[in-house]
Amino acid sequence: MKKFVTMMLLMSFVCALLPGIGQAATVVPKLFLDGNVIQTDAQPRIVKSSTMVPMRVIAEQLGYSVDWNSKTKEVTIADGNSLIVLTADQDLADVDGTSVKLDAPAFIDKGVTYVPLRFIGQNLGLTVRWDQSTRSVYMITPAMPELPSNGAGVSSPVTQPATQSPAVKASALINSIAYNGTGRITIQYEGELTPKNAFWLDNPDRLVIDIPNAAFSPEYSAALSAASSKSEGKIITETLNLRSIRYSLFSSNPSTVRVVLDMSGKSEYQVTAGEGEYYIDVTLADVPVDAVSPDNPSAVVPVGGASGAGLPTGYKVVIDPGHGGKDPGAISVLGRAEKEYNLAVALKVNALLEKEPMIQPYLTRSTDVFIELEDRAKFANNLKADLFISIHANSYKSTIRGTETYYNRADSKAFADIMHKHLLLGTGLPDRKVRQASFLVIRKTNMPAVLLESGYLSNKEDAAVLFTESVQDRTASRIVAAIKEHLKLK
Secondary structure, three states, rough: OHHHHHHHHHHHHHHHHHOOOOOOOOEEEOOOOOOOEEEOOOEEEEOOOOOEEHHHHHHHHOEEEEEOOOOOOOEEEEEOOOEEEOOOOOOEEEEEOOEEEEEOOOOOEEEEEEEEEHHHHHHHHOOOEEEEOOOOOEEEOOOOEEEEEEEOEEEEEEOOEEEEOOOOOOOEEEEEEEEEEOOOOEEEEEEEEOOOOOOOOOOOEEEEEEEEEEEEEEHHHHHHHHHHOOOOEEEOOOOEEEEEEEEEEEEOOOOOEEEEEEOOOOOOOEEEOOOOOEEEEEEEOOOOOOOOOOOOOOOOOOOOOOOOOOOOOOOEEEEOOOOEEOEEEOOOOOOOEEEHHHHHHHHHHHHHOOEEEEEEEEEEOOOOOOOOOHHHHHHHHOOOOOOOEEEEEEEEOOOOOOOEEEEEEHHHHHEEEOOOOOOOOOOOEEEEEEOOOHHHHHHHOOOOOOEEEEOOOOOHHHHHHHHHHHHHHHHHHHHHHHHHOOOOOO
16 A cells, blocks of 8 residues: 555656646655756746746856846846747747747746746757656756666656757858867857857856857767767866866757856956957966875876886986876867877887986876876976977868977977977878967976877878877887987987
């Protein structure tokens, strides 16, 4: 008998969440957005057969502005692209000039406007799911991953967003989104791109930039699909306040790309436009000088070098394979990650340097692990290394190819010139010159430091070359030759 009563109560609650099926339930669901509970005194309500949720709380979380007209009893929700007007005690809403019928009339209680959950999903571009194990309503933006299912039907759909047109119309095609390690995100595109004003979302803090009438180029979309079945991108930065950068096709009608900067607190930011490029700059928090210490478990530990038999002799050279672990770097058109290439070449360089009696090599990582950028630089500084080489591969338009060498400070220019001369012989790719940039690992290191962009993984020819074993062997040999030339070793 107890099992029967329990089952009946559970069924009535589930039915109450599915409009048009059941009657009111006594259980009040929790409300989550992208996995984060929405903290509000305005709790969801079960009214007859509809789940009613507070409109303002959800809309403002998504970056909409919400206005209330007490005379007309109208609520206006807008984001510069869409306009929704709701009237209290009416079951019709105006959505971009079209009349939309609600499952239940909107109502106001203690100054809070409640609307059916289904309306939220269909008109604010959300997927809404009911998780039976936690008895919670989850709202998911298209930029976030779907809720996992436990294989037993725990995660079942309540409603889906309005059907999107398969034909995406866009005035701008985005070819790449890249991060330079110093707080700048660069969006490279073709066409006409007009992002909306950036806005903050709370719990957790994140900066959101929506780009209407934009889509990913076919080449970039294919590269993203190779890394994620949902064609989303994510860059792990792990600085003190900028944790990661996410981007995806947020909406198909109109086609909108959303870029989200996951932050550990609000920070100053600036958005600027250039020709074919759009920049988002955020102020990064500095890392304490003693961030890397023996007591810091996330710090870099030396790989290679002396093994406790006394102090190493000769020149200390730090080899830094870029990215690693949860940060794959660029994804090649062949579907392989940049971090694979970086580590493969770095290991070859390290093996060759270990044969040089006057050079003591150190790797920032020797396996597929993630090391924070600041820790890489501070590791080299704490070693009082003589040289620092960070190995990378680039990504941009599919037509761009070639080898680049970057330096930051004037005292690194001579080393960069020597390295680039040899690197070109190693890769055999077109010459894209020596360039100056403010990459963190070459800016915060104290010794001559270079960052190598061996080729463009977004280009089929370059990608095929870089992942060829013989080319990696030759590249490693030429990097060692450049090190020896700079140190004036035979």
